[in-house]
Amino acid sequence: MAYESSQGIKFTFSGQAFTANQIQMTKKLSEIDVSSLSDPTGSYRSYRPAPIIDAPELKVDFVGITLPQMTATGAITWTVDASGSNAAFTANMPTVALCTSADVTAQVGELIKGSATFRLTQN
Amino acid sequence: MPAPETWLKNALTQATTAGVHPVLAPQNAPFPLVVYRRSSTRRERGLGGNFGVPVATFSVSIVSQSYSEAKDIADSIRQKADNFTGDFSGVRIITTALTAESDNMERPPEGQSKPLYRVDQVYDVRFQETV
Numbered sequence: 001m002a003y004e005s006s007q008g009i010k011f012t013f014s015g016q017a018f019t020a021n022q023i024q025m026t027k028k029l030s031e032i033d034v035s036s037l038s039d040p041t042g043s044y045r046s047y048r049p050a051p052i053i054d055a056p057e058l059k060v061d062f063v064g065i066t067l068p069q070m071t072a073t074g075a076i077t078w079t080v081d082a083s084g085s086n087a088a089f090t091a092n093m094p095t096v097a098l099c100t101s102a103d104v105t106a107q108v109g110e111l112i113k114g115s116a117t118f119r120l121t122q123n
Numbered sequence: 124m125p126a127p128e129t130w131l132k133n134a135l136t137q138a139t140t141a142g143v144h145p146v147l148a149p150q151n152a153p154f155p156l157v158v159y160r161r162s163s164t165r166r167e168r169g170l171g172g173n174f175g176v177p178v179a180t181f182s183v184s185i186v187s188q189s190y191s192e193a194k195d196i197a198d199s200i201r202q203k204a205d206n207f208t209g210d211f212s213g214v215r216i217i218t219t220a221l222t223a224e225s226d227n228m229e230r231p232p233e234g235q236s237k238p239l240y241r242v243d244q245v246y247d248v249r250f251q252e253t254v
Contacts, residue, residue, distance in 0.1 A: 006170055007172070008170065008171065009171070011170070019169050019174060020169055020171070021170060022170075063167075109218065111249075
């Protein structure tokens with residue numbers, strides 16, 4: 001089984017670097033219900049892929065208090081350690097996205113942490 | 124040695140006139156005495172590696188022939204060390220929290236019937252280290 005290490009990935013959005021401790025990309029297939037009145041009672045609904053699809057979402061958990069800018073799309077850059085084996089992973093990650101939500105949490109005894117969600121707008 | 128031990132030793136010696144010893148008190152050290160020891164270090168890591176702001180857990184033990192003296196020294200140390208933040212001798216202390224405190228005893232020295240009283244404190248100290 002092929003595998004890649006996540007260690008060494010550095011993430012920036014619109015030129016702003018984040019100390020990320022988790023990055024999660026979710027791909028979802030947009031679907032259209034094409035069930036008809038002729039389908040027998042108790043049968044499964046029928047679906048087809050939609051002609052226009054939702055772009056993948058990217059969720060980034062990070063340490064720090066500075067939130068990403070949310071006014072326009074920004075460039076996402078990925079860097080990996082030269083010695084790392086995860087170049088193939090980052091090569092397939094999005095490069096332009098819109099930050100759609102962000103939050104920051106301060107908790108007793110912990111570093112201030114944040115998370116942000118990005119909607120991919122260009123591969 | 125730019126480490127939180129430098130700050131902790133200073134805080135302990137400012138809080139009490141008792142002898143302050145790292146890890147183990149020497150034999151025949153006079154009472155009361157204080158022993159401090161780093162029991163663990165937790166380093167948070169991100170995808171890019173060590174953040175450089177670990178949390179060191181220290182145990183501080185105050186040993187005295189008098190229970191009330193041990194308690195008084197423990198309280199002086201608490202007031203000096205708990206909640207401390209700032210720079211000390213090249214180390215940035217980000218947070219300090221007294222997380223546990225308990226009373227204990229030591230076996231009496233040979234020839235004595237009265238036990239030694241010990242108060243144990245646990246501090247979590249988040250500090251900045253070079254990465």
